[in-house]
Amino acid sequence: MFVTARPVRAALGAACALVMAAGCSSSDDSAPDGGLISVTTMRGAFLQPAEIGPAWAAPQESADPQQMVSFCGGTSTPPQAPPGAELISSSASDEGEKGAQTLQQTALVFADAASAEAGQLLLRTVADQCAKSSEVPATVTADRNEPAYTETLEVRDLNEGAWNGFVIIRNKLYEAAHPGTAETAVAVLRTRNVVLVDTYAIYRLDNASPSAGFEADWKRLVGSVVQRVN
Template sequence: MFATPRAAARAAARAAGIAVTALCALAVTAACSDSGDDGEQPGRGLITATTMRGALLQASEVGPTWKAPEESADPNQLMSICGGTTTPPTVPPGGQVVAAPLVDEGEKGAQTLEQIALVYGNKSGADAALAGLRGVADGCRKSLSVPAVKTSDRNEPAYTETVEVQPLDEGGWTGFVVIRHKKYEAGHPGTADTAVVVVQTSNVVLVDAYALYQLDNASTGPGFDQDWKKLVGTVVQRVG
């Protein structure tokens, strides 16, 4: 999600003493049910776009301060996987895009959740999409430094960012997660933590990105790891 430049700019520009509002507790956690070796859902066949649309989280389910963003994202582009100034990948061809982006940008915090389901006509289309996105992740630099940027629509201090790619197997969905930790320069203390999850089952690839921004805090946001796992796990379990 995570992480849009506008959201990062707004978070970095907030006054000192910002505290991130914790996510509301979700009642459902990730399930680890068995699935067939080929990734198909036993006894159900292909997953529809309607199913995925109903599985993605709505603002009211995450917390009272969450809402849909005012600006519409490019439907042909995914969120950044590698972070920094790298170009976000385009949507792999052949699939139907189902998206539900959410933001929480109140005075006490800044969080984003970008949810994109890529629904293909068969498993091979989803296989190819996952492989292509994994190729992007494999090319990410493990550490990078970005100078300060100040334009008419973006104001972000200089920062360093670490990137780690980890395999992920969640409730029969397999793929990877890219964990990014951004630390701003000493004159503008703050962090931005992002988890970009790319997982597949059957004919669907789920791309989920949760980002959490903080000022005056040099460590990872409290509960960050648990929150992104819970958000993704809830969607995965809803699909079955």
Template sequence: MFRTGRVAVTALCALGLAAGCSSDDGEKPDTSNISITTMRGALLQAADVGPTWRAPEESADPDQLVSICGGTTAAPEVPPGGQVVASPLVDEGDKGAQTLEQIALVYADKASADAAMTGLKAIADQCQGNLSVAAVENDERNEPAYTETVQQQPLKQDNWAGFTVIRHKKYEASHPGSADTAVTVIQRTNVVLVDAYAIYQLNNASTGSQFDADWQKLVGTVVQRVG
């Protein structure tokens, strides 16, 4: 069985802003640097997403991002030179769980952010499209065997541009369940935003109908808050 603590799936009810793709209205993009204070205020807090969301009890490693490619691949280290602002959130209950990792990497200039973005894109370009992972059971982790599909797609919202890696994990038949993850990495001038939304479902092997809309809304809301 899954060892995920309490698990439950709830709607993303509190976000009032739609994601929306950027449109070319003829205006020149804003090329000014974004401050760390602005990014700290833009990242979503639990109350922004829904009443059952909260900050996780355990703190993440501040020197690591989230796994981009899934499977057994390690999470990449934070590209050097930037200041890190993070706001992780979880929603757990009886039928599933949701997690949201928001990490803003704020650099002194665009050139440094470009280098960080290039490194993260290189990692994504090496992701395998189909993975098969054996079951793991130990003191730290208990997870059934699963297969996972991984796809990368470009993403542009307002003056931000980058990519999203979409992963769908399906567990073996004796432990029915699934996990859908969207890892978005986008940049605007001196900031690289890493946003990872995941939804885990027990006894359900299909992708949730609102998954695509939800991850886009979560990313889009942060982007619009920056202005």
């Protein structure tokens, strides 16, 4: 999010939300159970800030831990977590004077593969209903001052080894008077009883050009997580 009246750190508060709600079906037992992936395994697969880069750290601000990340962007409401999943997450950010990067890793751990498949299908339905383009007017409130912007969205199929699903790519371009961009990739991948929602975003201030490394960066980060799960 690009906000002119506050520092970058405050501007990214909403974007750096952690999703740490407790579900109702999966246990924290790390022992294998019929090929199921445990909560402990997924916690261990998440990238830690120091593993991403020297400037990365845990964010100082977080939003509602019960809330999923936004799929459709703009002024849309984030989707509800699919029923029957235990949610665990980890978040990191790299913030500077001219922009920032954020990574939100969320795992939905289900009791079985069929439940995970159904949960991913619900999330795909949400993604397919997102508007492909939206124009959002400037927003001015007591704690937020965001210029007008246009955001485009694309949904692609995605496969990473044994993980299959889709990725939502959003590109936000702010009005010329307040140049800036925000590029976001929300990867939703499933294997066995787990759905991984891995969200990478890069924000550029005073620069209307897209990030040249965005595509390679989100693919590298997603791949690093899924390769850790046997």
